[in-house]
Structures are given as structure tokens and as C-alpha cells.
Amino acid sequence: MRIGIIGLPASGKSTVYQLLTHGQPSHHAGQLEASISVVKVPDPRLDRLALMFKPKKLTPASFELVDFAPLVKESGKPTSPGGQLLPQMRQTTTLLMVVRAFEDERVPHIEGRVDPAKDADTLQAELILADLDVVEKRIAKIEEAMRKGKKGESPQELALLKRCYAALQEEKPLRGMALTAEDERLLRGFQFLMAKPSLLVVNTGEEADGGPDGLKALPAMGASQSAPMAISAKLELELADLPPDEASAFCAELGLGASAAPRLRQACYDLLGLTTFFTVGSDEVRAWMIPHGSTAMQAAGAIHSDLEHGFIRAEVVAYEALDRCGSLATARNQGLLRLEGKEYLVADGDIMTIRFNV
Structure with missing residues (x-):
């Protein structure tokens, strides 16, 4: 399972990545320096089973997290510099789309003003652009082959791709389409970005307390599969560096609830639609993730x-x-x-x- 993190420049997406991978090594994938880490999933049940069986080895469930280089306008075009990211993005299972809702004069917004709803729209537009490019080229190839009388091309695939094209033109996520098992099989190889489960992460300032004004406009958008999650990534990362008792005291002093980091990890897990089962023994106790x-x-x-x-x-x-x-x-x-x-x-x-x- 692989989760990709995307966002515009200065959105704080790399801070979200650091929060989710805190203390775990990462490496660069090469193309525009995407960073990849294996994130272990904390599970108190695994800890309890370890006490029960006292294994030589304890193996938690894990998933890959990829922090892609910032997207900019026209990144959805394969020929653009940002287009180099698209093949790797298509290999992800799901996407976290980080948008900025904090003010910081030291880090100006690329558009000159902070507007999380507009940023979410920009990100979605780039994903739609990338998928439209794939759909248009495949439709043209099938139609050309049919005109020449070549066999092997599927009229069913052509009709399905035209449905996808219409949905994308209307800025609708492909994951919302009603598909048969055969439709899903035909589309699987395209790895459409707008077909992937996604979560909109609104990166707030410390003073926003998880409720920026722009957040109210976001759930109506198609960018997120579920309601957007607000998180102050910078503050959460600072809290993660503190001992648990100090972090709790700091949260109480600021009037904050529990850390949002576990909620974000759980949201990632839920977004993937996974079930955890365990194998146990004296050699190893292990958590396994499988599709629900x-x-x-x-x-x-x-x-x-x-x-x-x-x-x-x-x-x-x-x-x-x-x-x-x-x-x-x-x-x-x-x-x-x-x-x-x-x-x-x-x-x-x-x-x-x-x-x-x-």
C-alpha cells in the first residue's frame, strides 16, 4: 500500500510527511526528489499480543508514504517539468492533498493570498488534466484502429472511456462512477488519479484551532473522498518531539485536544479500506493489512x-x-x-x- 502526499509550494505538505514518518528513515526516489518512507502503524493490540507470546520478533503493519515535489499549474501535462511526477503518482494507492490555511509573511503564498478552497481546486484541476490526457490519447488510438478495421479493440472499453471523459470534463472524480466488475478490470491499468481514494488535509496555523474559514467550503468539493481534516502540521511536529507528559501539558496550555497525528494516521488507514489480522507465535507476532x-x-x-x-x-x-x-x-x-x-x-x-x- 502506498500513500502519496501532494500540494502546492509552501503548503506544508512536507511537514505533514515528517509528522507521519517521525523518526523513520526515508530515501529519495529520484524524479524531482520525491521522498519515500515506510510508516509503521501503531496498534496497541500488537503490543498486548507481544506481552502474551513474548516473540523473538515483533512486526507491525506498515505502508509506504511518498512526499512528491510541489505541484504547480500545468503539472498535469506530461510534457511539463512537473509531469515527470505523474508515473510515480499513478503508482500510489491513495492521495493526501495538503492545502494551506495558515498565514506566514516569511513564506509567501505562491498565489499571493491564502485560500485553501482555491488551492484544493487547483490541485484537483491538475489531476483532472493528467487523466484527461490519458483518456483522450486512448480514445483516439481505439477509434483510429477501428477506422482501419483492426481487430482486438474493445467497443466496451471505448464507451467506458467516453463516460470517463464526460465525468472529467464536468470535474467529477472517477471514483464516484457506477462501475461493474468488468468496467473496473478495463480501467485498472490506467491508474487514474481521480479514481484513487483521497483525503484533503487543511494545514492550519496554531491560532486556527482546526477551524479555518475556508474549511467550510471544502466538503462540497470533489477533491476529497471524505470530509477534510484540519491539522496544524508545524505545531503537531513540535509536539511529537516532546515527552508525552510535556506534550499533554502543552496541549492543555494551548487549549488543544489530543494530538491530531494519530487521527491522521488512522484516517490514512481508513482511506485505504483495510482490515488488520494477526499471526502469533514464539518466533514472531505480526500484524497484516488486507483489503476490507x-x-x-x-x-x-x-x-x-x-x-x-x-x-x-x-x-x-x-x-x-x-x-x-x-x-x-x-x-x-x-x-x-x-x-x-x-x-x-x-x-x-x-x-x-x-x-x-x-
Whole structure:
């Protein structure tokens, strides 16, 4: 799973990136110096399981986070300097779109005035421009092939792409389109940016207290899949550097609630539409992330393809039940450890042991 962070210059998107990757190493991808980090997902359930099983190794779930170079107008054109970012952006699973809602005379806004709604519109326009370029070229190629009588081109794909073109022209996200399973298959290879789940992150000043005036206008826009999240990235990063007790005291002094960083991490997780299951043992306790609605056999495949191919059944116990019992043996004696087949839908927090043929 890969989350991309995009924004205009001086939006504070790199501060958001630093907040989410705090203390974790990153490397540069090369194209306009995009930074990539692997972000470990904190989970108190994993810590509890570690105390229970005392494994040699503890492995949390994780996802890749990519901080792209700032977008500017016409970045959506492949021939522009910013267009070099598009292939990497298409490889992401979802996008965080950071817009600026803070004033700072030392860091002037690229447009001369702070307007988060306008910035969100600019970002969305660049993504639409990039997708329109792909759609137009593919439509032209199919129509040209059909005129020449070439076989192999799909009228269904052409009709679907024309629907996508119409939606983009109306500035509508492609993720909102009603698609069949076959439609999704036909579009999968294009990796459209406007088809990806996205979250608008409004980077506020310390004094804004999470509620800039511009925030009210943002939910009506198509840029975000869910309601925008307001966060003072600079303040949150400073709080992350403090010991927990000092950070709590500082928040109380400023009249702030709990740190927004965990909420942002959780929002990323929710945006990906994931479920967490665990495998346990004396060698390793590990959290695994799989798409919500995955079957037991698909979960086995996330661990290793051999487990999926040779799947027999899964031993499953809910985390809450295991936590009450304190051990797998007790859970088994109480009838809480059950056997499930390959079509079982994995629930968040399931502890699973896969039985399989070698």
C-alpha cells in the first residue's frame, strides 16, 4: 500500500510527511526528489499480543508514504517539468492533498493570498488534466484502429472511456462512477488519479484551532473522498518531539485536544479500506493489512502464496476473546478458537493460524 502526499509550494505538505514518518528513515526516489518512507502503524493490540507470546520478533503493519515535489499549474501535462511526477503518482494507492490555511509573511503564498478552497481546486484541476490526457490519447488510438478495421479493440472499453471523459470534463472524480466488475478490470491499468481514494488535509496555523474559514467550503468539493481534516502540521511536529507528559501539558496550555497525528494516521488507514489480522507465535507476532472484505484464503496469500495455494482451513479467534482468555490454549478449551473455510470473511482483529498442504 502506498500513500502519496501532494500540494502546492509552501503548503506544508512536507511537514505533514515528517509528522507521519517521525523518526523513520526515508530515501529519495529520484524524479524531482520525491521522498519515500515506510510508516509503521501503531496498534496497541500488537503490543498486548507481544506481552502474551513474548516473540523473538515483533512486526507491525506498515505502508509506504511518498512526499512528491510541489505541484504547480500545468503539472498535469506530461510534457511539463512537473509531469515527470505523474508515473510515480499513478503508482500510489491513495492521495493526501495538503492545502494551506495558515498565514506566514516569511513564506509567501505562491498565489499571493491564502485560500485553501482555491488551492484544493487547483490541485484537483491538475489531476483532472493528467487523466484527461490519458483518456483522450486512448480514445483516439481505439477509434483510429477501428477506422482501419483492426481487430482486438474493445467497443466496451471505448464507451467506458467516453463516460470517463464526460465525468472529467464536468470535474467529477472517477471514483464516484457506477462501475461493474468488468468496467473496473478495463480501467485498472490506467491508474487514474481521480479514481484513487483521497483525503484533503487543511494545514492550519496554531491560532486556527482546526477551524479555518475556508474549511467550510471544502466538503462540497470533489477533491476529497471524505470530509477534510484540519491539522496544524508545524505545531503537531513540535509536539511529537516532546515527552508525552510535556506534550499533554502543552496541549492543555494551548487549549488543544489530543494530538491530531494519530487521527491522521488512522484516517490514512481508513482511506485505504483495510482490515488488520494477526499471526502469533514464539518466533514472531505480526500484524497484516488486507483489503476490507478479504477471505481467509486471500489473507493466507498475503502471508505467502504457498499458504493460499495449499489452503485447507484457518484457525481463528477474535482479539477480544484471546485478550480475555490470555492464551490460545484457554481460548481453545472455552470453544472460542474455531475453524473457518476459505470463504470466511476476515474480521478486524482476527488472530489466524493457516493450515495448508505443502
